[in-house]
Amino acid sequence: MRIAITGSNGKIGRATTARLLADGHEVVGFDLDGPRGPGFTRVDLRDYGQALDALLGVTARHDGVDALVHLAAIPVNGLVPDATTFHHNMAVSFNVLFGAHRAGIKKIVYASSIIAMGFPFEEPPPYLPLDEGYTAANNTYGLVKVMEETMVGQLVRWDPQLSVTALRFTNVVGENEYGSFERAGELDYRRELLGSYVDARDAALAVSLAVEKAPPGFEAYAIAASDTGLTIPSAQLAAAWFPGVPLRKELGEFETLLSIDKAATRLGYVPRHLWRDR
Structure with a gap:
């Protein structure tokens, strides 16, 4: 399968590229920056014309793709003004997702976030472990994520053969980014994430499984490690925090405390990289 990855040079993008190549797929990366060569094309996804054209074909790169993995975005609030975060991320997602629909791509997997589930949880969640049944946005980054899910929920109505999967990733940790886990015994550590994390390689595994297994229609899945990032028992954390x-x-x-049961049951997602096993 030939798969386009937007944001291919980001943390999840690099891990996903490696994973999909290992799975035997052909990968075409789209980003503002990346390694020059046959697997990458520089595309400004804020421009709908560039986004659509890149999905339809790029001379010397590809003549169409079978699936899309959309990861490109300003990754967090605070890097730019709030309105800029909203306008940039919403425009990019519309251009890419609607462009894929226009290009006839039937399999889409994209990065949603725990930020669409109430992060940073200043208001307590309604229940724990928290699952995909709860949606709430408390900042402009989260607002885009909620609006993306609404948009693709309508796109699949327009095309019954279209499969769109939103992966609600928690904080993604690169394999060389585990230094902060030295704080694992502190009660306030990762509270705003419900104690959760996910290794970038397991995030890429979730993408791979969704590409392979997701049926037509729209589904959202919370993606995290199977354990918390703390040495304090989970029941104790839940009682103290909420x-x-x-x-x-x-x-x-x-x-x-961020349920991955749905991803485990429907996609076969089993995280393989846990910080306490290192």
Whole structure:
């Protein structure tokens, strides 16, 4: 399968490129910066014409793609003014997702975020472990993520053969970025993430599984490691961070408070890179 990856030079993009190549796919990267060569084309995705044209074909690169992995975005609030974050990310996602629809691409996987689930959880979540049944945006980055899910929910109505998967990633940790886990015994560590994290290689695994297994229609999946990033038991964390919030099941000792049960059941997602196994 030939797969286009937007944001191919980002943290998840690099890991996903490596994963999909290892799976035997052909990969075409689209980004503002990247390694020169046959696997990469510089594209300004804020320009709908460039986005659509790149998806349809690029001379000496490809003559059409079978699937799209959309990862390109300003990655967090604060790097630029809030309105800029919103306008940039919303325009890029519309251009890429609508362009893919116009180009006849039937399989799309894209990066949503825990930020569409109430991050930073100054207002307690309605229950724990928190799953995809809850959606809330508390800043402009999160607002775009919620609007993206609304948009693709309509696109799949227009085309019953279209498959779109939103992966609600938590904080993505590169394999050389585990230094902060020295704070794993501190109660306030990763509270705004419900204690969660995901290794970039497991994020790429989730993308690969969605490309392979997602049926037509739209689904969102929370993607995290199977454990928390702390040495404090999960039930103790839940009680300290969110007193009175109901638990929907008995928690394993260090079980994630961001439920990955749906991804495990429907996609076969099993994280392989846990910080406490390093």
